[in-house]
Amino acid sequence: MKRQIPILLAIGASLYPVVAFFVPTRGVTRFNQTLDEWMVIIASFALLLGIVSMIQVNLAKVRRRTSGWPFGLIVLVAFAIMAAFGVFGRQGARPDGGLYPFTWVFQFGFSPLQSTMFSVLAFYVASASYRAFRVRNVEATLLLIGALIIMIGRIPLGEMIHPVVPDVAEWIMKFPNTAAQRGVIIGAALGAAAMSIRVMVGIERPYLGKS
C-alpha cells in the first residue's frame, strides 16, 4: 500500500490532463477544470514546504551555537517579521497612499537586496571576459565573433559605426541563433517527454523519494 497507492495516484493524475485534451467532453472537461483549480491550492502548500527545513536548519544552528549562528538568528527574525506582516496584514497601497508593511518591506528591503545581488554579476562578467574568455579553437572563435557582433549590434554605437551593423546582428538572431535554439528546444522537449512517459507508466517514481 505504501508503494502501490502513490504509483496509481501518480499514473491517474498524470493521465487525466492528457485524456482531457483528447476527449473534451463536458464531464471530462469539467473535472479537468476542477483539477486545475485544486492544483493551484496544492501548489501553494508545496511552495512553503522548504520553509520548514529552513527553520529546522537555522534553529539547530542557533541552539548549538555553531559557527555563524548569529546570521542564522538574523534569518529567523527577518523571516518571522515578514511572515507576520503577510499573515496578519494586507498587501499593496493603503487608502492614505502609504504602503502596508508587507509591501513596504518588499519594496525597500527585499527588492534592493535582490536587485543588488544580481547586479554584482555585471562586474564578474567583465572580470571573466578579461581573464577567462580565450580564443583557443574554432568553436571559441565562433562564440567570440557571435558575441562581438551582438554586443556591438545591439547598442546605439553599432548603428553609428555603420547602419548595416544592427541588421547583421538581427540576421544572426533570426537564422543561425534560431536554428540552434530550435534544435535545443526540440531536443530538450523530446527528453522531457520521454521522462514524462516514464513517470506516467510507473517506471520512474520521483515521489517515492528514498523509500
Add this chain to the structure above:
Amino acid sequence: MHWAKQLLLVDRRIIFLLVFLGALIPIIRPIGLGVQISPPVEAVFDAVERLRPGDAILLSFDYGPSDGPELDPMANAILRHCHKKGVKVVGISLFPLGGVDMGIARLNELATELQAQDGTDWVNLGYKDGGQAAMKAMGEDIAAVFPTDVNGVAYRDLPLTRDIRAYRDMKLAISLATSVLGEWWINLVNAQFGIPVAVGTTAVSAPRYYAYMEAQQAIGVIGGMKGASEYEELVERAYPELKGLSRTATMGMDVQSIVHVIIIFFILFGNLMFLLTRRVKEA
C-alpha cells in the same frame, strides 16, 4: 613578455572600478544616443496598435525585482500605449518571487501618471500559485482562479472584467517574463487556447524566444533593455503628447553602450595579452 603576464594577473578590483565608472558617468551625464527599432519589437507594438478602444488584453507580470530595470520600462511603455488606445488591461502575476508587487508598483505609478482608473481602465488580479495549473484553468474561467482583485474586490464586481470570462474574451496576452514562464504562455496558453501571445523578456532569455517567434508561436519579442528602449521610442513617435515622460530604458542604453565597449575592450585586450604570453612560451 613579463608585462603581458602581469597585465593578465591584474587585481580584479581594478576591472570592477573601470566598469563602475563606465556605468556611473553616463548616469550622471546622459549622452542621449538614438534608438534603432528592430522587427520583433515593432511586431508587438503593431499588435497593440491594431487593437480598438474597448478591447481587452492580459498583461502578466512574471518577473521580480532583479529583472525590474529591463522589464519595468516595458511595462510602463505598454501601459501608456494601451491607455492611449483605450485598450483595457487585465493584470495578473504568476511569478512567485515578487511578480505581484512589481505589478502593483507599475499599475499604481502609471495610474497616477495617466489618471487611469483601477477597475475600469485596468485591474490587478494579483498573484496565483500553480503556474501551468492557473494558466490552464483561466482557459475556461478566470474568476475561478482569481475570485478577487489584489484589493479584495470580487471579480464579478469589477466593471472591466464583467464580460471577460476566459482567454477567448481577450485579444492578446503579453507576458513580461523571466525564466520559463514566458515559454509556458507560448507552448501552453497559445498552443491550447489560441490567444495570440507576445513576450517581453530579459536579455538573458531573449535569444530563445526567436525560435518561437519564427515559428509564429509568438507575435513578437521585446528583449531586454534594448527592446524596452525601442518600445518607448515607438510609443513616443506614435503619441508625441507623451514626450517628456520617463524613458528609463532609453537612458540606460547610453550606459549599455559605454560598458559594452569596455567589456569588448577587455575581451580583445585579454586575448591579445594571452597570445603574447603564449608566443613567449613557444619561443
Add this chain to the structure above:
Amino acid sequence: MHLQLPGFGEWVAAFLTLCIFSFLYRDNVLYRIAESIFAGISFGYYVGLAKLNTLDPNLFRPLLGDFGAHWSLLIPFALGLLLYVRYIPKLAWISNWSLAVYIGYYIGVNLLQKLHGDILPQARGTMIPLTGGWGAVLGGIIVFVGVVTVLIYFFFSSPHRGPLKPAARLGIYFLMISFGASFGYTVMGRVSLLIGRLTFLVHDWARPLLLSLMGG
C-alpha cells in the same frame, strides 16, 4: 527650490545596496548581515504571498463563506496539508500520496506542453517551403540545416562516426554562434541590473541628499 531629503525607505534601500556592493571589495560582516536579512525576508515573503493571494481568496474564504457550495475544496486542503506530514518520520510515507498527485499532474501537463506546444510547432516552423527571394531561401536552408545538425549533435545514443561526424561538428558551430549571441545578450542583461541599482543610488538617494545639504 527646496528639495526633500531621501525618505526613510530610500535610506534603508541605499544602506542595504551598499552592504551588498561592499562584497566587491571583500567579504565582510555587513554583507553577511544583508545576505541573512535577504534570506529571511524571502522566506517570509513566500508565506505572506501564499496566504494573501491563494489560500485566503481560493480556499479559506470560499470554505468559510459558503461551505455547502465549496465543500470539495477540503480535498486539495487535505492533500496540501498531507505534504507536511513528511516531517513526522513515522507518518512520512503518507505524504507520498499527496506528492504523487502533485508531481503526476504536472508530468501530464508537461508532456502535452512539450509535444503539442514545442516539438510539433517547432518542427513545422523548420519545414517550410524554400520560396521567396534569395534571402528567404538562404535563411530557410540555414535554419533547416542548423536544426538538423544540432539534433544530430545531441544524439548521443550512437557514436558520431562517418557522415554523422561532420554533421555533428556543423551542429556545434551553430551552437557556438548561438551561445555567443546569448553571451552578448547576457552581458546586456547583467549591465542592466547594475544600471538599475546605480540609477537608484544616484537619482533617488545621493542626488536628493547632496542637493538638500547644499541648497536646502
